Amino acid sequence: MLNGMLCAQMHNVIKVCEWATEMLNKVGIELGPVPLKVLKPILDGAALEEDEEIQELWAALLANAGGGAEPGTVSPAYPAILRQLSPNDAKVMRALFEIAKTKASPERELGGTIELHLEHFPAYTDLEFMDIMASLHHHSLIERHEFVTETASTKIGEHTFRIIHFGGRFIRACEPPKRSDLRTHR
Secondary structure, three states, X not given: OHHHHXXXXXXXXXXXXXXXXXXXXXXXXXXXXXOHHXXXXXXXXXXXXXXXXXXXXXXXXHHHHHHHOOOOOOOOHHHHHHHHOOHHHHHHHHHHHHHHHOOOOOOOEEEEHHHHHHHHOOOOOHHHHHHHXXXXXXXXXXXXXXXEXXXXXXXXXXXXXXXXXXXXXXXXXXXXXXXXXXXXXX
């Protein structure tokens, strides 16, 4: 059993490293050195990940740390956050980032809980969606503002959300490198 677990972990690491190398090859550079403080947590997290979509995020994080982004762009905090995200958390975070890119305001307000849930994430139950948003907020990837709407007989609490700068940098570090992101020096 132990041998099977270790083989599965090694398989995951090799797969993620190959994907990272492919991502960098597509933009014309090779995987370079990664600071150990970033590399070890990436490989540890990738080793334990069975979900392919999350493995792709690990590969992009490794690719960006190893040459796809300016030095220091991949924070040592990113692997710890990615390790704690569920596949649903990651899917919603990526989708929220795409929604934010379409917003004209500099604040990139995403909208309220009900609006986001009904328009963009109807496949999740209310509880699932609220748990996902709470997880993203807990990891400082999104910001939540609460306001109260009063009617003649009740007060209704509502939240609006936006991706904060740290969350934007995190999700960009988990996307495959693009030519425009390449390091300017080698």
